[in-house]
Amino acid sequence: MEELSAGVVARTEHAQATLLWLACAAPALQGVQPGQFVMVRCAEGQDPLLRRAYSLHRIWPSGAAPPGAPSELRDQAGLALWVRPAGRGSAWLARRPVATPLDLLGPLGHGFALDADTRHLLLLALATGPGPLLALADWALAREVSVTLLAQTPYPAELVPPEVELISLPAAGWEARAAPLVAWADQVCLSGPLAGVSELAAWRRRLGTRKRFQIALEGDVACGTGICMGCVAETRHGWRRLCRDGPVFDLRELGG
Amino acid sequence: MTEPLDLSVPLASGLTLANPVMVAAGGLGFGGELAHRLDLDRLGGLVTPSITLGARRGYPPPRLVEAVAGVLSSTGLPNPGLAAVVRGQAPVWATWRLPVLASLAGATADEFGELAEGLAAAPGVAGLELNLADQPAGGLLDRLVPAEVGAIVAAVRPRAALPLLAKLPSGAAGLVDLARAAVEAGADALTIGHGLPGLAWDRTRRRPRLAVGGGTLSGPAIRPLALRAVAEVVAAVSAPVVGCGGISRGADALEYLQAGAVAVQVCTACLVTPRAPWTILEEIAQTLAAAQVRSLNDWLE
Numbered sequence: 244m245e246e247l248s249a250g251v252v253a254r255t256e257h258a259q260a261t262l263l264w265l266a267c268a269a270p271a272l273q274g275v276q277p278g279q280f281v282m283v284r285c286a287e288g289q290d291p292l293l294r295r296a297y298s299l300h301r302i303w304p305s306g307a308a309p310p311g312a313p314s315e316l317r318d319q320a321g322l323a324l325w326v327r328p329a330g331r332g333s334a335w336l337a338r339r340p341v342a343t344p345l346d347l348l349g350p351l352g353h354g355f356a357l358d359a360d361t362r363h364l365l366l367l368a369l370a371t372g373p374g375p376l377l378a379l380a381d382w383a384l385a386r387e388v389s390v391t392l393l394a395q396t397p398y399p400a401e402l403v404p405p406e407v408e409l410i411s412l413p414a415a416g417w418e419a420r421a422a423p424l425v426a427w428a429d430q431v432c433l434s435g436p437l438a439g440v441s442e443l444a445a446w447r448r449r450l451g452t453r454k455r456f457q458i459a460l461e462g463d464v465a466c467g468t469g470i471c472m473g474c475v476a477e478t479r480h481g482w483r484r485l486c487r488d489g490p491v492f493d494l495r496e497l498g499g
Numbered sequence: 500m501t502e503p504l505d506l507s508v509p510l511a512s513g514l515t516l517a518n519p520v521m522v523a524a525g526g527l528g529f530g531g532e533l534a535h536r537l538d539l540d541r542l543g544g545l546v547t548p549s550i551t552l553g554a555r556r557g558y559p560p561p562r563l564v565e566a567v568a569g570v571l572s573s574t575g576l577p578n579p580g581l582a583a584v585v586r587g588q589a590p591v592w593a594t595w596r597l598p599v600l601a602s603l604a605g606a607t608a609d610e611f612g613e614l615a616e617g618l619a620a621a622p623g624v625a626g627l628e629l630n631l632a633d634q635p636a637g638g639l640l641d642r643l644v645p646a647e648v649g650a651i652v653a654a655v656r657p658r659a660a661l662p663l664l665a666k667l668p669s670g671a672a673g674l675v676d677l678a679r680a681a682v683e684a685g686a687d688a689l690t691i692g693h694g695l696p697g698l699a700w701d702r703t704r705r706r707p708r709l710a711v712g713g714g715t716l717s718g719p720a721i722r723p724l725a726l727r728a729v730a731e732v733v734a735a736v737s738a739p740v741v742g743c744g745g746i747s748r749g750a751d752a753l754e755y756l757q758a759g760a761v762a763v764q765v766c767t768a769c770l771v772t773p774r775a776p777w778t779i780l781e782e783i784a785q786t787l788a789a790a791q792v793r794s795l796n797d798w799l800e
């Protein structure tokens with residue numbers, strides 16, 4: 244729930260989204276986990292009223308900016324937001340000019356946890372985009388874990404670390420393409436909308452695997468702090484809040 | 500040395516707030532989750548989310564959608580129930596200077612009485628606020644008539660020797676009569692009000708966007724309507740009135756106070772920025788300092 248001070252240092256335009264590159268004070272990012280998110284004010288006045296939730300698309304400490312980061316961020320800690328204009332708030336945010344401060348709350352929620360014995364990590368980005376999975380890839384590579392990223396929507400190859408295998412998935416029949424890679428992986432991490440989670444859970448059950456699947460859920464989050472009780476998802480233990488109890492859940496909690 | 504500004508406001512016998520900025524029911528939850536990050540003791544008061552006799556899971560999602568300059572919500576009052584609140588939350592409130600007012604939501608007058616008795620016996624409860632606008636299992640709003648309001652307040656009054664606020668919805672028909680009935684039955688003060696009934700529509704799915712259909716509209720969109728309701732009740736009853744509805748800036752709060760409210764409650768603004776009540780308080784203090792007055796009363800006169 245901390246307020247995070249960050250300003251837009253650069254923006255890069257891509258086919259599906261605008262990437263906002265933000266500089267932050269390094270201490271503010273200590274201990275941040277991939278999968279956590281920030282709540283961003285997306286208006287100067289009172290409409291749209293609510294903040295928008297954005298996963299931390301990239302997170303890096305000082306001197307470790309990811310591929311594609313603008314040169315002025317090479318020596319600074321920072322984070323990047325993948326902003327896909329889909330409504331009034333995101334369209335406003337995608338137009339933020341360079342040198343604009345952003346009003347952020349965060350980092351919020353619980354992120355991904357890599358198992359200590361994971362050596363091969365499979366990342367699966369569903370149609371809504373890569374969410375926090377690139378930040379997770381960076382994190383895994385730093386722990387000498389090999390990473391394969393399956394993406395349902397095209398993702399710019401120049402933003403992907405060269406050590407990561409990037410594979411495009413077809414919109415239909417992607418499960419057959421992904422299944423052998425599940426066999427290869429020690430752990431599977433996904434990003435996708437709450438609306439599609441029951442299909443993913445059913446897919447995991449059909450695979451008959453005991454491997455751990457974690458998913459960063461995307462859904463409407465109103466306050467981000469757990470207070471409004473608005474963003475609930477049904478789990479094995481009843482309603483749980485995406486913002487406070489997630490957004491990363493074990494897929495088994497969601498029926499997988 | 501400059502004397503500190505006196506922002507204190509008497510709300511009821513035995514309950515004077517350090518300043519007029521309160522958090523409305525649900526604005527910051529039960530307070531405990533955020534207490535280590537926010538200086539709660541600086542505020543005038545905190546009203547808890549509405550407490551029911553038994554635990555409630557709340558309604559299925561979607562529970563909350565954005566409206567123009569506002570929020571439409573229907574959560575179904577999720578809360579852990581009276582016993583869990585008394586056991587788990589009240590001992591924490593007892594360690595704060597901040598007055599905590601417990602919001603009660605009963606389905607009947609008897610239930611309100613039982614809730615009041617249970618909370619009056621708990622540590623750390625400075626007052627009670629009866630939620631007469633947003634009841635579990637619906638229904639009560641449909642029969643929100645002066646006799647029913649009076650019966651609920653009368654059922655609570657002898658069972659709790661605590662300051663008692665009755666919260667009424669700004670948009671209720673015959674609001675002034677409801678307010679009079681609450682005061683005549685023993686309410687010490689009134690909270691006006693609660694959001695207004697609304698509906699958001701999903702054209703693609705051809706149904707309401709909220710899972711349960713309609714909801715309550717809150718936020719800046721309703722502020723002029725809520726302010727009018729406060730002014731009408733202030734003109735009609737002598738009991739203190741707490742204003743609530745779309746307050747997100749110090750200037751908004753000062754408008755309510757000039758219109759006759761003794762204090763204000765902040766709710767939806769907390770969902771946007773949890774520090775909103777503190778910012779509002781600072782903006783009020785800045786306005787009074789700029790006017791070179793020593794107290795809120797001096798500024799209002």
